[in-house]
Amino acid sequence: MADGYVEITPAKLQTAEGLRELNRMLKFLFDKCPANGDNRDISYGYGSPENAVAKSVGALFLRLDGGATTTLYVKTSGSGATGWTAK
Numbered sequence: 565m566a567d568g569y570v571e572i573t574p575a576k577l578q579t580a581e582g583l584r585e586l587n588r589m590l591k592f593l594f595d596k597c598p599a600n601g602d603n604r605d606i607s608y609g610y611g612s613p614e615n616a617v618a619k620s621v622g623a624l625f626l627r628l629d630g631g632a633t634t635t636l637y638v639k640t641s642g643s644g645a646t647g648w649t650a651k
Contacts, residue, residue, distance in 0.1 A: 630650075
């Protein structure tokens with residue numbers, strides 16, 4: 565880690581260590597995000613946000629127990645708790 569930069573490669577995301585590092589960084593970003601009541605644009609938790617987390621299109625959800633393609637979700641459509649896409 566030089567100058568605070570940590571490279572998270574697709575190969576590294578296939579490891580438990582890489583996922584832990586990504587989750588640590590995402591939680592750090594979340595904690596720095598200013599709160600806006602229940603309308604915070606970034607939220608985190610366990611499990612998929614689909615049918616569980618109501619946000620507006622463009623919101624992010626950081627899944628703490630996610631895998632290589634299910635750690636970050638983006639609200640891409642719909643209203644309420646539907647329309648989440650795993651990235």
